[in-house]
Amino acid sequence: MDYQKRIKKLQEKLRRKKVDALLVSQPENRRYLCGYRSGDHGIGESSGLLLVTARGKVYLLTDFRFKLQAQQDVPWAEVVLYPKGVMRLLNRLLPELAITSLAFESDYTLYSVADKLSTTLGKKGIKMVPTNGLVETMREIKDEQEINLIRKAVRLNEAVFTDIHNALSRYSTEIDIALAIETTMRRKGAEKPSFSTIVASGANGALPHAVPGNSALAQNGSLTIDMGLILDGYCSDMTRNLVVGKPDQRYLELHRLVRRAQLAGAAAIRAGARCSDVDKAARDVIADAGYGEYFGHSLGHGVGLAVHEEPRLSTRSNKILKAGMVVTVEPGIYIPGWGGIRLENMYVVREDGSENLNSDTTWLDL
Amino acid sequence: MDYQKRIKKLQEKLRRKKVDALLVSQPENRRYLCGYRSGDHGIGESSGLLLVTARGKVYLLTDFRFKLQAQQDVPWAEVVLYPKGVMRLLNRLLPELAITSLAFESDYTLYSVADKLSTTLGKKGIKMVPTNGLVETMREIKDEQEINLIRKAVRLNEAVFTDIHNALSRYSTEIDIALAIETTMRRKGAEKPSFSTIVASGANGALPHAVPGNSALAQNGSLTIDMGLILDGYCSDMTRNLVVGKPDQRYLELHRLVRRAQLAGAAAIRAGARCSDVDKAARDVIADAGYGEYFGHSLGHGVGLAVHEEPRLSTRSNKILKAGMVVTVEPGIYIPGWGGIRLENMYVVREDGSENLNSDTTWLDL
Structure with a gap:
């Protein structure tokens, strides 16, 4: 599969939407974009999030349990672990990447998670932008x-x-x-x-x-x-x-x-x-x-x-x-x-x- | 299982929180409260929602495909179908029940769904109240x-x-x-x-x-x-x-x-x-x-x-x-x-x- 082509197409969409990155939580969207094969055990137990920046690299955020699988499936992305939870990692990583607006998938993000991201990242001046269908329409x-x-x-x-x-x-x-x-x-x-x-x-x-x-x-x-x-x-x-x-x-x-x-x-x-x-x-x-x-x-x-x-x-x-x-x-x-x-x-x-x-x-x- | 006892305990919690009802979307919470055995095919494909009112009846909202299973498993609740989607049903049913504040499970409700509920029901003067753990703590x-x-x-x-x-x-x-x-x-x-x-x-x-x-x-x-x-x-x-x-x-x-x-x-x-x-x-x-x-x-x-x-x-x-x-x-x-x-x-x-x-x-x- 030509994952680079899919990523490029998504990055164009992100630039048109004027956001700095998209956090991909939906498991089939994640697999479509990068080929990562681990599934989720329900929405509350993710095996990883794909962070696609609009103008830069792609990061696969996951935890210890999925590290080897992630590196094996997606050798071209940077695999970053979140030993203390994804919220802490984003709080550190996004400012490093100079991301000030982060799109998320409103059709596959829990209300409580979106709320917490908004509050936590808002303090660092990062705006959360609900989106839907960005990857799904590509998959259709x-x-x-x-x-x-x-x-x-x-x-x-x-x-x-x-x-x-x-x-x-x-x-x-x-x-x-x-x-x-x-x-x-x-x-x-x-x-x-x-x-x-x-x-x-x-x-x-x-x-x-x-x-x-x-x-x-x-x-x-x-x-x-x-x-x-x-x-x-x-x-x-x-x-x-x-x-x-x-x-x-x-x-x-x-x-x-x-x-x-x-x-x-x-x-x-x-x-x-x-x-x-x-x-x-x-x-x-x-x-x-x-x-x-x-x-x-x-x-x-x-x-x-x-x-x-x-x-x-x-x-x-x-x-x-x-x-x-x-x-x-x-x-x-x-x-x-x-x-x-x-x-x-x-x-x-x-x-x-x-x-x-x-x-x-x-x-x-x- | 003594479902009535669990419902009563939850209703007390709802009255203490001063909300008129809770919309239960989390499948294990739903089963815990009423014994309905149908599972969901992921968070986007629910086999039903349980509407527990603070002072009145319990409604199991579902669609055609699960009607018989719902009636069989939960004979004491009112099974209501949503042939045109749950949003339309709630828009009609909640005013009928004089519900003006509806709690939802923020840990098992998609951001996009909560957003749509808020907008749609808001027009009827119904306030959405995010909650978490109301049933989970009972289940612990x-x-x-x-x-x-x-x-x-x-x-x-x-x-x-x-x-x-x-x-x-x-x-x-x-x-x-x-x-x-x-x-x-x-x-x-x-x-x-x-x-x-x-x-x-x-x-x-x-x-x-x-x-x-x-x-x-x-x-x-x-x-x-x-x-x-x-x-x-x-x-x-x-x-x-x-x-x-x-x-x-x-x-x-x-x-x-x-x-x-x-x-x-x-x-x-x-x-x-x-x-x-x-x-x-x-x-x-x-x-x-x-x-x-x-x-x-x-x-x-x-x-x-x-x-x-x-x-x-x-x-x-x-x-x-x-x-x-x-x-x-x-x-x-x-x-x-x-x-x-x-x-x-x-x-x-x-x-x-x-x-x-x-x-x-x-x-x-x-």
Whole structure:
């Protein structure tokens, strides 16, 4: 990855905003800008902050525990430790660097932290400047190198799913399947799941974010598997719906309906299309069939270093799609007491349409 | 759990602070107060907010995806959905409830969210009040029912470790062991790991937060396993250090040294002790042996619904231990190029000392 190019682009933005530096706290933004692979254990436990100055060097601020990893991943940045906390380090380092205005990421900085930074650094004449989206907007559009990495993640995702699907008769509970999926993906080289694997059998399928349980799989009922993985930093996200045993007529009808909605959504994707229009293209198919009230979430979301990122394919998003964006298309129908069906593929937005990153589409057409 | 008692205690605090309600966003605080089991996918993707009014009802605000789970887990609260976002709901609901001052958790609210709440609700005459620690301080001291749940989590943790330890010759890489641990814990009923399992072989042991890798385990080198799980919401956290093959003299000496430091730390625990003094009791043992510079992190941390919570056993913490707190004691020595040794048990603070929640202490005494 050309990290220097990304840094330079960000530095131009900082100079245009007339700030001396940006403190990058959001972990995917951090990884995007410098390749540092350590993750955070939640927002309260950071594995480091990237300080990008507008006209000078880049500093990776971290603590003792991550020193070796930081030096290994980002040999071109200066790794600075904060044995007594990041506040003390900034209080010393920023005046040394003659920084008088420090931008921070308001979408990934706690109110209490921003407040403390403001008070502490204010005494040294340093002004805190809330910003948002400076790096996220860069991340929205993927270059071909990134799309290739995402393609690899999607392929691995499909390989794992195929393994599990072929051996489905071996598993007797939702948890069995979820564990097999997560173990297989890691054996095949994934860093980790991109989110907690969802395996929902029978009526559980009516909960879009069901937690896998220990009871026996429903026979002749629907089974929803929503799984994703992270490979070399990039995420996949895919949902398949199938039946253990013999599908009934209603299942077949609804599966076809959801699939038609998915194809309609995908067909609406192209550079220049409005996100809400893509959502509407799929939603109309489900609504026209009388199931509108059972599709309660957005049609899709961007995927990249984060599994959920901009743009959102939602009724509320006026954003315009651009070539190089990567989005999911995942319509669903959820009927309390009966179950649910959701189908999800990933698409690259191209100038003249979309590229489906998933390949196993045939079996979806029941 | 007696959720009503916890809510009442919080409501008293709110009345003392002269605020009309608290918006609880921190997921463990939310679970502590009402038992809602859905987790968040990071701070930007909440599965719900708990609105606790100072004199009235409790509302669980969530979206379509979590409706059934919310109603199932918290039948006594009013579940309110926000199909058009939480901001719109609050803008309608708070005036209906005659709320004019709304406290929020500044340690788990993004700057951008607090800013938007302030602006939007300000127009309706509602004042936002930053608070911190209102629920966290309640969580610090565990009652016997909670301690029992933690005890069960620790026991399950040990059972999983024993299984893996007995079968160690089967595994050839760090990832193999990590996967076996995480699969075994979930098969035995754990919700999930409480953090990403650390398995560090040979020189990797010098990174306290090493990510398990795919290369062969170092023979006759040290192997650090740091693992935790969540059972019924409560966390365990345990580190063991062992050798695949034959330990050398240096390993044996350092293992004994770390163990002596751990016992010294544990012996310093009692209600009324200062956290920094407990840290010092263990740190002095390592420093006196000439290894002070190789022990770069704090001695321990609280464990409960979160795997890392207050109190911290650190040189920088002036907090006083109270009966019912549960803490880890985990000294370590990390030598770049050679490897590391860390030992971690969990202790309940009692009036007259501490109760070791771990039982397999004998084999630690090499």
